[in-house]
Amino acid sequence: MKRKIVMKVPMNCRKCQTKALKIAAKVDGVTSVALGEEKDRVVVIGEGVDAIKLVKSLRKKFKAADIITVAEVK
Template identity: 55%
Template sequence: MKQKIVIKVAMYHDKCRSKALKIAVGGSGVESAALTGEGKDQVEVVGDGIDSVKLTRRLRKKVARAELVSVAEAKPAESKADDAPAPPPVMGFLPPPCYGLPQNYHCCEVVEPMYGSPCTIL
């Protein structure tokens, strides 16, 4: 049974947010994790067989104050794309691999000095 878990975590900057997402994704059975809420302060985890209490404790220990908000059965997403026909493929211009770089630019050529390093600080 897929379940959707929402945990509110006190996150004040981007480093805390990325750390919380890494911890949430690292759990067993996790299929997806996302930041939700008004101030991106809630971690929403969807998966099968996730231990919500263990995940909350881990977030408390590693990140900051965490509170389990809800645990519910995940509803399958209803896609309206199946009803509508797919748009035809668009044929267009593909830029060359080094688009925007000078034509004489060589990124793989390395020239080593003949008598050692020219750096005298070493």
């Protein structure tokens, strides 16, 4: 079951965006990572991705990260 997880992460600069994408890409099961339409969104698509584990790893670096949506991808 593939999932699409959209998270809000406070990113002020290009370096912060790159770090957030790298952290998200290291989580098990992630197949693609991208920035959302809005500047502070990270979109993760993968199979068997644990959204809670993903947010916890982002919170270690950015202190604030919230899950906006978790949906199945067909």
